Amino acid sequence: MGPSYTMKNQLTLMSNIDLLSRHKDATASAHNLRELEMEKEKEDETSPRGVLEAESEQQASESNASGSSSSSRARSRWGKIFKLWKIRPTKNHLPSLHTLSFSKLRWKSKSTKEDTTTTLHTGFYNFRSSLITFSLSELQYATNNFSSENLIGRGGFAEVYQGCLEEGKLIAVKKLTNGSLEEKTADFLSELGVIAHVDHPNTAKIIGCCVERDMHLLVFSLSPLGSLGSLIHGPNKHKLDWSKRYKIALGIADGLLYLHENCHRRIIHRDIKAENILLTENFDPQICDFGLAKWLPEQWTHCNVTKIGGTFGYFAPEYCMHGIVDEKTDIFSFGVLLLEIISGRPALDDMQKSLVLWAKPLLEAKNIEALVDPSLDDDYDKDQVGHVVFTASKCVDQSPILRPCMSEVVTLLRGHDKCDLESRKGQRKSLQRTYSEELLDAQEYNSTKYLRDLNRHRQLALGSCES
Numbered sequence: 451m452g453p454s455y456t457m458k459n460q461l462t463l464m465s466n467i468d469l470l471s472r473h474k475d476a477t478a479s480a481h482n483l484r485e486l487e488m489e490k491e492k493e494d495e496t497s498p499r500g501v502l503e504a505e506s507e508q509q510a511s512e513s514n515a516s517g518s519s520s521s522s523r524a525r526s527r528w529g530k531i532f533k534l535w536k537i538r539p540t541k542n543h544l545p546s547l548h549t550l551s552f553s554k555l556r557w558k559s560k561s562t563k564e565d566t567t568t569t570l571h572t573g574f575y576n577f578r579s580s581l582i583t584f585s586l587s588e589l590q591y592a593t594n595n596f597s598s599e600n601l602i603g604r605g606g607f608a609e610v611y612q613g614c615l616e617e618g619k620l621i622a623v624k625k626l627t628n629g630s631l632e633e634k635t636a637d638f639l640s641e642l643g644v645i646a647h648v649d650h651p652n653t654a655k656i657i658g659c660c661v662e663r664d665m666h667l668l669v670f671s672l673s674p675l676g677s678l679g680s681l682i683h684g685p686n687k688h689k690l691d692w693s694k695r696y697k698i699a700l701g702i703a704d705g706l707l708y709l710h711e712n713c714h715r716r717i718i719h720r721d722i723k724a725e726n727i728l729l730t731e732n733f734d735p736q737i738c739d740f741g742l743a744k745w746l747p748e749q750w751t752h753c754n755v756t757k758i759g760g761t762f763g764y765f766a767p768e769y770c771m772h773g774i775v776d777e778k779t780d781i782f783s784f785g786v787l788l789l790e791i792i793s794g795r796p797a798l799d800d801m802q803k804s805l806v807l808w809a810k811p812l813l814e815a816k817n818i819e820a821l822v823d824p825s826l827d828d829d830y831d832k833d834q835v836g837h838v839v840f841t842a843s844k845c846v847d848q849s850p851i852l853r854p855c856m857s858e859v860v861t862l863l864r865g866h867d868k869c870d871l872e873s874r875k876g877q878r879k880s881l882q883r884t885y886s887e888e889l890l891d892a893q894e895y896n897s898t899k900y901l902r903d904l905n906r907h908r909q910l911a912l913g914s915c916e917s
């Protein structure tokens with residue numbers, strides 16, 4: 451098993467508190483939770499899945515116009531994927547795909563109860579035409595038939611295998627393992643629908659995919675060092691000196707800034723954590739695992755989800771409490787990740803104690819020495835650590851309104867704009883977009899309530915593991 455393999459705290463189980471309480475008799479198994487989620491997905495129109503069909507249509511029309519033969523193989527393979535997908539009995543389970551498939555999308559704002567129609571021009575998507583569709587046999591050959599020696603990672607939904615293509619390129623093949631065929635198809639399309647449109651040095655590089663028989667495979671460039679989580683909490687922790695940690699923090703911030711503010715559309719990742727940060731051989735971080743990512747229409751302040759997906763220890767209070775999703779929920783998770791980078795402690799320790807709750811009093815007391823990972827042996831740049839500590843303390847503010855946005859985070863991490871942010875603090879409430887009253891509640895959301903909700907979610911998920 452490779453260095454990145456870890457199941458500890460991999461509680462990326464979908465818990466659906468509202469639905470479960472309405473289905474009290476249901477066994478809270480992971481499967482049931484996933485089914486309930488699928489049920490709700492019928493109502494959820496923010497899923498990015500349909501973009502793939504839109505793209506398929508776009509590629510077809512481009513193909514007609516250009517008559518180019520060079521990419522026709524790839525296009526026909528895309529066609530095959532959707533043909534394959536369409537003949538499966540999944541229609542009933544994925545109505546949102548049909549809603550999303552065409553050039554017009556109807557976005558229903560749950561916060562304002564207003565309908566807004568957004569036209570999606572087919573040219574809008576900057577889809578990567580270079581995406582390769584592999585045959586199953588190619589990937590079986592590359593991964594030694596998905597042998598256990600090639601297994602380098604396992605999450606809640608997938609196993610990841612190291613492989614080598616014929617031309618010598620090292621790859622990581624993510625094989626979706628969790629759920630029924632319909633669920634795997636849905637997860638596959640969801641992740642592919644986002645990642646195929648993301649292109650930044652600090653996001654994982656997808657090379658291609660494969661759908662054959664009941665296999666759903668996503669193919670990425672291999673990150674030779676595995677995940678930040680496996681490194682910082684594993685035996686090779688000593689490789690992460692302070693300068694590398696600082697570089698990693700800056701890189702993740704750049705990647706998240708891109709997703710939130712500079713990508714074609716606002717992307718909320720929803721599962722920012724150390725295990726979802728891959729490292730290149732130069733310790734450049736790359737955000738991966740877009741399985742839970744959401745696209746947020748420009749005109750929305752936020753969206754509400756009834757299913758809480760993500761990882762314990764990284765949840766923002768308003769997400770836990772009200773299912774509110776926006777950039778600030780990612781920023782809270784990023785703050786937890788910064789605390790992890792500074793302290794070397796996991797987001798939830800063996801006693802299930804939250805890193806945020808451990809760090810809060812130290813942040814308030816500005817006790818930097820107590821926060822810093824003892825394994826760094828005082829060998830760190832005090833100014834840089836100070837910037838990261840300050841940024842982390844802002845990111846994990848209980849109130850989303852008081853958390854900085856990613857462009858502010860990026861400058862704060864470099865030690866700029868600190869005073870600016872402090873002086874604007876008083877004004878922020880009036881300048882900030884107005885949230886519904888749930889967020890006002892969130893401001894009163896204290897550590898005790900946070901802990902209680904966290905425990906509630908954990909119990910449900912653990913219950914589901916055991917059943």
Ligand SMILES: Nc1ncnc2c1ncn2[C@@H]1O[C@H](COP(=O)(O)OP(=O)(O)OP(=O)(O)O)[C@@H](O)[C@H]1O
Pocket residue numbers: 454455460462602603604605606607608609610622624654670671672673674676677680721725726728738739741
């Ligand atoms: N390109 C890659 N190179 C090296 N290792 C990888 C790569 N992609 C994924 N991994 C490893 O596999 C693990 C699981 O991958 P991933 O997070 O995509 O799976 P998942 O089932 O979607 O996880 P989660 O439970 O967080 O949703 C990662 O934490 C990482 O250690």
